[in-house]
Amino acid sequence: MTDNDNIIDIPSLQWYPGHMRKAERLVRENLKLVDVVIELLDARIPLSSANPVLREIVGDKPRVIVLNKADLADEAAMRVWVKCFAAQGITAVPVDAVKGRGVKELVQAIAQCAKPKTDKLVQHGAKARAARCMILGIPNVGKSSLINRLSGGSKTKVENRPGVTRAKQWIRIGTQLELLDMPGILWPKFEDRQTALHLAYTGAINDNVYDVASVVLLLLDTLRTKYPSDLKERYRLEGELSNGAELLAAIGRKRGCLRAGGRIDEEKAQQIVLTDFRSGRLGRVMLDSPPSISLIEDAR
Numbered sequence: 001m002t003d004n005d006n007i008i009d010i011p012s013l014q015w016y017p018g019h020m021r022k023a024e025r026l027v028r029e030n031l032k033l034v035d036v037v038i039e040l041l042d043a044r045i046p047l048s049s050a051n052p053v054l055r056e057i058v059g060d061k062p063r064v065i066v067l068n069k070a071d072l073a074d075e076a077a078m079r080v081w082v083k084c085f086a087a088q089g090i091t092a093v094p095v096d097a098v099k100g101r102g103v104k105e106l107v108q109a110i111a112q113c114a115k116p117k118t119d120k121l122v123q124h125g126a127k128a129r130a131a132r133c134m135i136l137g138i139p140n141v142g143k144s145s146l147i148n149r150l151s152g153g154s155k156t157k158v159e160n161r162p163g164v165t166r167a168k169q170w171i172r173i174g175t176q177l178e179l180l181d182m183p184g185i186l187w188p189k190f191e192d193r194q195t196a197l198h199l200a201y202t203g204a205i206n207d208n209v210y211d212v213a214s215v216v217l218l219l220l221d222t223l224r225t226k227y228p229s230d231l232k233e234r235y236r237l238e239g240e241l242s243n244g245a246e247l248l249a250a251i252g253r254k255r256g257c258l259r260a261g262g263r264i265d266e267e268k269a270q271q272i273v274l275t276d277f278r279s280g281r282l283g284r285v286m287l288d289s290p291p292s293i294s295l296i297e298d299a300r
């Protein structure tokens with residue numbers, strides 16, 4: 001397998017430019033209504049899950065980053081990412097939107113981030129009001145899960161206000177915040193192969209738009225290099241872990257993925273690897289290295 005192999009082939013059907021433009025227009029419209037943007041990233045791939053034009057769209061509006069699916073991410077490396085964002089003046093909060101871990105810290109961070117804006121409004125003679133925010137992120141990053149968590153299950157809708165179309169609903173969070181009950185969907189960047197692979201591994205892009213067999217082999221190669229003990233432990237493998245193809249065969253044998261005649265059922269083994277990886281059963285990972293890996297040691 002070489003770097004030039006065209007294994008990630010995104011068909012224009014799913015990522016139709018017109019669809020992207022429409023999504024972007026909607027995001028731009030809704031942005032006018034909010035004080036703070038909550039950018040959701042996948043904690044395992046904080047670079048690959050970022051939208052390429054978000055900064056340009058958001059401008060200098062205050063932004064809080066959520067490192068979502070933190071339960072699946074390598075903790076030490078995630079802490080380094082938090083430091084890296086902090087060095088750029090951005091608060092990043094690790095969150096598990098399913099279990100609710102980190103949500104309290106996130107609410108505090110959003111309120112803090114919005115304060116200069118809401119204070120300024122009051123200084124200019126406006127009535128004090130809750131800070132308004134919206135969630136932005138690529139598909140599958142956990143936007144709906146986080147909205148559900150933040151709303152505490154029972155959504156307290158804010159009354160319609162003049163100038164805001166009736167369709168827009170706001171969710172009250174405590175006394176200080178209101179969240180737009182409609183996340184902004186942005187597309188990931190596919191141009192570079194590494195990014196596309198990371199999106200495929202984590203399930204951010206649909207399995208039917210790329211060659212699963214090749215992607216799983218590359219995933220196994222990555223895990224073999226970065227997280228060999230998790231891999232060995234999960235599949236009770238012994239000795240040297242060779243290449244992806246041999247690993248897949250070994251996993252298939254261990255898991256009894258066999259076809260008639262004793263041949264390995266590779267498709268079945270591939271699905272086992274993908275499901276185990278995405279659910280964290282192969283351990284917590286970080287696929288996008290933080291800018292300075294040496295900081296990991298300090299964070300441990």
Ligand code: GDP
Binds near residue numbers: 069095146
């Ligand atoms: P959306 O497309 O951005 O709205 O993403 P969803 O909220 O629908 O979540 C996509 C998938 O990721 C679902 O299966 C969620 O259960 C799962 N998910 C969301 N947040 C988390 C999280 O923090 N941890 C884990 N392990 N799974 C999550």
